[in-house]
Every structure is written in C-alpha cells, then in structure tokens.
Amino acid sequence: MRPSPAQIALRYVLIILATAIVLIPILWMISLAFKPYNEWQTAATGVHWWPKNPTLGNFEYIFTGQTEGLVVSLDFTAVRPIFASLLTASLGTILAVIVGTLGAYAVSRFKVANNLPLSVLQLRLFPPLAVMIPVMIMWAYLGMIDTWWGLSLIYTIVTLPFSFWLMKTFFDEVPLEIEEAALVEGCSRFRVFWKVTLPMVKAGIASTILFVFILNWSDYLMALLLTRKDWVTIPVYMNALATAMSGQLYGMKAALGLIAAIPPVILGLSIQRYLVRGLTFGALKQ
Amino acid sequence: MAKIEFKGLTKRFGSLTAVDHLNLTIPDKSFVALLGPSGCGKSTTMNMIAGIEEPSDGQILFDGSDIVRVPIDRRGVGYVFQNYAIFTHMSVYDNLAFGLQVRGLPKAQINAKVQQVAELMRLEDRLDWPSGTLSVNEMQKLAIGRSAIVEPSIFLLDEPLSNLDAAFREFMRTELKHIQRQLEQTMVYVTHDQIEAMSLADHIAVMNRGVLQQYGTPADIYSRPANTFVAMFIGSPSMNLIPCQITTEGETELLDVGSAGRIAITDDALRQAARAAPSRDVILGVRPEVLDLVPRAATGLGLQLEVDLLEPIGPRTVVHLRSGDTEILAVKDKRYGTQELEAVTAIPPQAACRLFDRRDGRVLGGA
Structure with missing residues (x-):
C-alpha cells in the first residue's frame, strides 16, 4: 500500500527528530570547542549556537598548557x-x-x-x-x-x-x-x-x-x-x-x-x- | 591407479547407525554410483572416503592399504560438494589454482594447467571474475574443475547435478562421463536420482538406512533387483510388486492373486524360486514394461484386470490396471489402443519375473 502524504510527512518529522536527538549534542560539542572562554561561560553572554568569535584557543590550551585570556596555566597537557x-x-x-x-x-x-x-x-x-x-x-x-x-x-x-x-x-x-x-x-x-x-x-x-x-x-x-x-x-x-x-x-x-x-x-x-x-x-x- | 574397498565399514552418530557394515569393492577406473534416498548413508560413506568423517568401525582400503588413519589432506582425493564450496573470496583463477598452489607447483606450470582446465570446463573467459558472481551452472563447472585439476586418482562427487536446471543437467551428465574417460579416474558418485545413476555409472550400489541393498551393473539392478526396496527404488514407474500366495494343484505351482485370478508357473527359475519360499506368502515382481496385455482370455497364465486409467507420457502410455485391491501398472507404446474400463488379461513373461519373500522383501531362489 502506498503511504498517504500525511504519513510521508509524519515519517519525515520522525526521522528529523531522531536525527536531531543524535546530532545536537555533537553539534553542541563542536560549537563549544571553538568558543572562546567568555562565550561558554553562559552567565556572561547567554546561550548561543555558534561561536561569535571562533577560536582555536581551547585546543591551544590543552596542548600547550596556556592560552590568551586564561590566567591559570595547565601543567599537565593532553x-x-x-x-x-x-x-x-x-x-x-x-x-x-x-x-x-x-x-x-x-x-x-x-x-x-x-x-x-x-x-x-x-x-x-x-x-x-x-x-x-x-x-x-x-x-x-x-x-x-x-x-x-x-x-x-x-x-x-x-x-x-x-x-x-x-x-x-x-x-x-x-x-x-x-x-x-x-x-x-x-x-x-x-x-x-x-x-x-x-x-x-x-x-x-x-x-x-x-x-x-x-x-x-x-x-x-x-x-x-x-x-x-x-x-x-x-x-x-x-x-x-x-x-x-x-x-x-x-x-x-x-x-x-x-x-x-x-x-x-x-x-x-x-x-x-x-x-x-x-x-x-x-x-x-x- | 586406485581401487577402493570397504570392509565392514560402519559409522554411528550416537544411537543412529548411518552406515552399517558396508562391504564393497570399487574397481580401479570405474564409475560407481552410490544410490539411495536421503539419509541412506551414501554421503556419510563419501565423507569417510575423503576423510571428513572417521569410521566408527571397519576399514577403507585404497589399492589394498588401509587409509582410515591417513589425514584428510594426504589422501589425494578430489571432492565435489553438493553445494560446490567455492572459495568466494577468490577469483575463478585462484579457485582453480588452489590445489596446485598448495602442492607448491611453479607458477608457469600452474598457469598452463589452469588455462587447460578452464578450457575443458569452458570457463576460460571467466578466469578473473570474482567467483561469487558466477551463475550456479558456472559454479558447478568451477567446482568440478577445481577438483579435477590436481588429477586425483579418486574423484568423489556428491549430488553434483541436483541444483542445476534440467537442460544443463543433461549436458553435465554427458560431460562428466567424458571427463571420467579422459582422466581415467575412479569416480564415486552420490545421488538419489536413479536415472542419473543408471545413465552414468558402470556399477551402482543401492543403499537404504545405512545398509547396502545391492551392488551391480545398472542393467542387473534394473532387471534383477535383490529385494523389494531396490525393485521399488529403481525404474520409473517402479516394478509392480503384487502380493500373492503360492498354491499347488497336482504337479503345478500356482500364484494366487485373489480376485485377479491365478497364474500357473511354467518357468523353471520361477518354479524354483516358489519352491524356495519359506512361506506361502510371496510378492511377485514384474516390470511394467514387460507386461503383456491381451483381451480378456480364460487362461491361467495372466491376471484378469480392468483398465482403470490411461496416462499418456509422450512416447509411452502408462496403463493403470486394477482388480479389487490389486493395482498394477503397465507401460505400452503411445499407440496402444485400449479403452478405460476395458477388461484385459495381463500376462507377466515369467522369465522376467522375480519372487520376493513377503516378510523381509528378499528375492527368492537366489540371484
């Protein structure tokens, strides 16, 4: 039996929903990884999806132990x-x-x-x-x-x-x-x-x-x-x-x-x- | 090159006896079919020849030496499996070359041999194909080619034609016979198809429930079955097995077939068989093809029957005859002019008849 348009639409909604449940945390992680310190400090700027000032500072910090804007340096890198x-x-x-x-x-x-x-x-x-x-x-x-x-x-x-x-x-x-x-x-x-x-x-x-x-x-x-x-x-x-x-x-x-x-x-x-x-x-x- | 002998060969799986004291000699360079219904022990016998199964008891001799203790990879037999067992992760070429590579032959020699066998099997344009993409017919040819390439002195084939379509099966049947002649191997062939066995083999070993029923040439097994099982299994339609009683009237023995009447025994061999019967209850076996049908006559030579049904099957007509509980088939040629419900007398040519003991189904009066 051929599904009705309503059924097809419902299917797509469910597929999108299921995909979103899986992908949103990953997207959030990616976004977070490129946000500077003051952007993931939500109290300061509020929640937003994409980094306003994308930075590699987070990566720099875990690999070298320091980055601009963070006073405390890391003595044990990743x-x-x-x-x-x-x-x-x-x-x-x-x-x-x-x-x-x-x-x-x-x-x-x-x-x-x-x-x-x-x-x-x-x-x-x-x-x-x-x-x-x-x-x-x-x-x-x-x-x-x-x-x-x-x-x-x-x-x-x-x-x-x-x-x-x-x-x-x-x-x-x-x-x-x-x-x-x-x-x-x-x-x-x-x-x-x-x-x-x-x-x-x-x-x-x-x-x-x-x-x-x-x-x-x-x-x-x-x-x-x-x-x-x-x-x-x-x-x-x-x-x-x-x-x-x-x-x-x-x-x-x-x-x-x-x-x-x-x-x-x-x-x-x-x-x-x-x-x-x-x-x-x-x-x-x- | 290789004569195969079984001496008291037995295989038990738990409480089931798959092969029971098999004694058989397969002569060198002969083509022998192991024939029987499924579960009769024919495949188990093959597996024991190849070394896949170990016998529970008894011996297998190749040219006189017991090989039961010889491991599977040293027996030097070729085995074509029912499901072909193609190495699907390899190309057609690699499948064919496999046995030669195992033997460590030089590359050039392998190459030449693979080409030769590929031509014989008509697979030469498929050599670099992945073998998983072949058709069933081609896989079958590849399986035979892969086993034949190392020229084993013993070649085992387990129902190799059962998965093929009818036309190709006919073709492969003749092809196999050619291959066997060409390679001069001892070929053992397992099948449940009596026509295949009859047409291919020099000798047929009929098996049932692990027990050898009869071993002989196709003609012998066809016309002189050793028991009612063989009589039923071989031939299509199979032999008429008519329960009857031996009676005597003066000096003459008669076979009493109830409402179908009585037959006076005139043939010496048949008389001897009747005299050898341990009881009066016997079974008369007669092939449908040899039965003579004449308009109803009042002689004591035939069975008084009625034509129940006519079944035209191309060149021949199967005539179903009946009298009370007795049902008999006769095979006549196409133009046989009789009508349903017609009353006829069926005269069994007594020289072609067999008498079986009704208790154990064995033929009476010796082979």
Missing part, C-alpha cells in the same frame, strides 16, 4: 593522555581480537571445550564495577598500576568475550564444506584457516576490531582505577580538566572530545569497505 589512550586501547583491541579469533575458531570448528563459550561469557556476567576493586588490588600487587601493559591487559580481558562471541558467529557462518574442500585439496589445517577461512571472515574481523576499539577507547572506570599519572587516558584526563579559579573547563573538554572522536571515525572509515561487503554471500547454493 598530549600524554592522548598517547596513552591510543596505545592502551589499540593494544587491548589487537590482543582481544587475536585471542578471541583463535579461540572462536577452535570452538566453532572442533568439538573441544564445549563449555568455553559460556565460561568466556561469564567474564561479562558481572558488571566491571563489581570486579574492579579486586582487580585493582591484584594489579597493585603485580606492580601493574599506572603501566601501559597493566591497562592494556585489563582491556584485553574485558573485551575478549565480545571479540570471542562476535568472531564465533562469523566463523559459524562459514560453511564447513568450504574448509573440507580445501582440506581435501591437500591444504593443512593451519593453511585452511589462514588462506580460506580468515579471508572469508574479513568483514567480521573488521567490525569486531571497530566494536572492541570503541569499547576500550571510551573506557573511564578501569583507567580511573588503574592509572595515576603516567598512563592516564583521555576520559580520565578530561574529567580532571578544571581549575580552582575557572571551574569546569567546558570549552577545553569539548575540544578534547572532538579530538577523541577522530580515531574511531578514522578507523570506521578505513574499514568501511569491509563492513559493507557481504560475508560469504553466494558461496553455497542450498
């Missing part, structure tokens, strides 16, 4: 946290995806470790908060507090269930016959995995990487509890962006937020072609 975030989130993602992929393949293809999928999931049955205090104590004993490897390791552990389960569903979709055909041709098990199965789940790996990276990238709790100074990450650092004199530095936070949005976007764009490509579409005729 450079180090950005690096810490990039390193720990990437390392945690790479490890979680490698381990998860290998584990998922084993469980998907061999009749081994039948309980493994569920026990891996068990890692996620508790909210991270419930286990983080014991983890913090363990990490302290092991000397892993405020280290890049301590944080990367907890990221790996916490996101492993996701990468494992995601990859398992992707492997489950690759028909057994595909591998059997390769085996019959004289291919070794490992080569089948490397040359046939893995390329067939490329799209799955890409989306798993993106998903896990975003989880790690946006973590606040674990970084808060397991770092002190050297390896503080962007979210923790952002929270601390305040001074006694000026209060919360919203403009700087927005600037940092904008920067923090870049890596996931770049990652997303660079693997986009895998995300949209069909998986094993057409491999089998049933």
Whole structure:
C-alpha cells in the first residue's frame, strides 16, 4: 500500500527528530570547542549556537598548557593522555581480537571445550564495577598500576568475550564444506584457516576490531582505577580538566572530545569497505 | 591407479547407525554410483572416503592399504560438494589454482594447467571474475574443475547435478562421463536420482538406512533387483510388486492373486524360486514394461484386470490396471489402443519375473 502524504510527512518529522536527538549534542560539542572562554561561560553572554568569535584557543590550551585570556596555566597537557589512550586501547583491541579469533575458531570448528563459550561469557556476567576493586588490588600487587601493559591487559580481558562471541558467529557462518574442500585439496589445517577461512571472515574481523576499539577507547572506570599519572587516558584526563579559579573547563573538554572522536571515525572509515561487503554471500547454493 | 574397498565399514552418530557394515569393492577406473534416498548413508560413506568423517568401525582400503588413519589432506582425493564450496573470496583463477598452489607447483606450470582446465570446463573467459558472481551452472563447472585439476586418482562427487536446471543437467551428465574417460579416474558418485545413476555409472550400489541393498551393473539392478526396496527404488514407474500366495494343484505351482485370478508357473527359475519360499506368502515382481496385455482370455497364465486409467507420457502410455485391491501398472507404446474400463488379461513373461519373500522383501531362489 502506498503511504498517504500525511504519513510521508509524519515519517519525515520522525526521522528529523531522531536525527536531531543524535546530532545536537555533537553539534553542541563542536560549537563549544571553538568558543572562546567568555562565550561558554553562559552567565556572561547567554546561550548561543555558534561561536561569535571562533577560536582555536581551547585546543591551544590543552596542548600547550596556556592560552590568551586564561590566567591559570595547565601543567599537565593532553598530549600524554592522548598517547596513552591510543596505545592502551589499540593494544587491548589487537590482543582481544587475536585471542578471541583463535579461540572462536577452535570452538566453532572442533568439538573441544564445549563449555568455553559460556565460561568466556561469564567474564561479562558481572558488571566491571563489581570486579574492579579486586582487580585493582591484584594489579597493585603485580606492580601493574599506572603501566601501559597493566591497562592494556585489563582491556584485553574485558573485551575478549565480545571479540570471542562476535568472531564465533562469523566463523559459524562459514560453511564447513568450504574448509573440507580445501582440506581435501591437500591444504593443512593451519593453511585452511589462514588462506580460506580468515579471508572469508574479513568483514567480521573488521567490525569486531571497530566494536572492541570503541569499547576500550571510551573506557573511564578501569583507567580511573588503574592509572595515576603516567598512563592516564583521555576520559580520565578530561574529567580532571578544571581549575580552582575557572571551574569546569567546558570549552577545553569539548575540544578534547572532538579530538577523541577522530580515531574511531578514522578507523570506521578505513574499514568501511569491509563492513559493507557481504560475508560469504553466494558461496553455497542450498 | 586406485581401487577402493570397504570392509565392514560402519559409522554411528550416537544411537543412529548411518552406515552399517558396508562391504564393497570399487574397481580401479570405474564409475560407481552410490544410490539411495536421503539419509541412506551414501554421503556419510563419501565423507569417510575423503576423510571428513572417521569410521566408527571397519576399514577403507585404497589399492589394498588401509587409509582410515591417513589425514584428510594426504589422501589425494578430489571432492565435489553438493553445494560446490567455492572459495568466494577468490577469483575463478585462484579457485582453480588452489590445489596446485598448495602442492607448491611453479607458477608457469600452474598457469598452463589452469588455462587447460578452464578450457575443458569452458570457463576460460571467466578466469578473473570474482567467483561469487558466477551463475550456479558456472559454479558447478568451477567446482568440478577445481577438483579435477590436481588429477586425483579418486574423484568423489556428491549430488553434483541436483541444483542445476534440467537442460544443463543433461549436458553435465554427458560431460562428466567424458571427463571420467579422459582422466581415467575412479569416480564415486552420490545421488538419489536413479536415472542419473543408471545413465552414468558402470556399477551402482543401492543403499537404504545405512545398509547396502545391492551392488551391480545398472542393467542387473534394473532387471534383477535383490529385494523389494531396490525393485521399488529403481525404474520409473517402479516394478509392480503384487502380493500373492503360492498354491499347488497336482504337479503345478500356482500364484494366487485373489480376485485377479491365478497364474500357473511354467518357468523353471520361477518354479524354483516358489519352491524356495519359506512361506506361502510371496510378492511377485514384474516390470511394467514387460507386461503383456491381451483381451480378456480364460487362461491361467495372466491376471484378469480392468483398465482403470490411461496416462499418456509422450512416447509411452502408462496403463493403470486394477482388480479389487490389486493395482498394477503397465507401460505400452503411445499407440496402444485400449479403452478405460476395458477388461484385459495381463500376462507377466515369467522369465522376467522375480519372487520376493513377503516378510523381509528378499528375492527368492537366489540371484
């Protein structure tokens, strides 16, 4: 049935509304990031959508520690946290995806470790908060507090269930016959995995990487509890962006937020072609 | 090059026995069809030859040596899967070259071989296509080509024609036969289509519920089925299986088919079969094609029946005959001039008849 004009209009209104709900906070952040100090101090000028005097001062401040118009200088710039975030989130993602992929393949293809999928999931049955205090104590004993490897390791552990389960569903979709055909041709098990199965789940790996990276990238709790100074990450650092004199530095936070949005976007764009490509579409005729 | 033998081959999945003590010898360079309804164990047997499934019991011998312990990638068999199992992330060329690359052949040699097989399979203008974009027919050819390229001495095909459209299936049927002659391989072919099996294979192994029912040439299986299952499964329309009772009148044995009358046994082989029957209850098997129909005569040689229905199927007419509960089919040529409701006598040529034990369906009087 063809929708009536009223229905079409209603649809558009709803679409616009839904889009606005998603986009307005992002727009607000972008606008805020380019506003000078006196413009995001709402008490001074009132709320307005676009910066009247756009400035890069906020970015300057978080990267160099000072900017015109702000008396208090920052002794701890955002450079180090950005690096810490990039390193720990990437390392945690790479490890979680490698381990998860290998584990998922084993469980998907061999009749081994039948309980493994569920026990891996068990890692996620508790909210991270419930286990983080014991983890913090363990990490302290092991000397892993405020280290890049301590944080990367907890990221790996916490996101492993996701990468494992995601990859398992992707492997489950690759028909057994595909591998059997390769085996019959004289291919070794490992080569089948490397040359046939893995390329067939490329799209799955890409989306798993993106998903896990975003989880790690946006973590606040674990970084808060397991770092002190050297390896503080962007979210923790952002929270601390305040001074006694000026209060919360919203403009700087927005600037940092904008920067923090870049890596996931770049990652997303660079693997986009895998995300949209069909998986094993057409491999089998049933 | 490769003779395949099964000795007591058994495969159990939990409580289900998929293949039950299979004993069979597939001669070198022969074309053998494993024929049976779905779930009869034919695909499981294939998987055991290829090494995808491990037998629960028994042996598989290639040229006399047991290969059950040989891993799947060392058996050197070619396997064309029912769903083709094309590597869709690769081009057509890479699919064809796959087995050769695994074997580490030099590039030039691979190239030449791929060209040659592509020409044989008529895929030469598709080589750089992504294989996922091929049509079903082309995928089928690619699957056969990919397995054939390494020239395995044993070539397994699992229902390779079942997804194809009718015209192309006919074409591939002849093509397969050519390929087999050309490559001189031992070919094992799984199918549930008896026509495919009859037309392609040198020998047919009919299976049902994991048990081998009969193994023989197509002609043998067609005319001398070993039991009622084979008789029913082979041929279209299938063999008439007429329940009857053995009676004796003086020196003569007769087959009593209830209201359709009685047939005096005149053929020696049939008489022997009747005498071998452990009980009086038997089944008379007779192919619809051999049945003679004559205007109703009062002899004790045929069955008194009425023409129930005429079914013209192109060059032939299927005549449905009936008397009480007894239903019999006869196949006559197109111009067969009879009318529905006409009373006829159907005379089974006794040399072409088979008698089966009604309890277990086995043929009586030896093969």
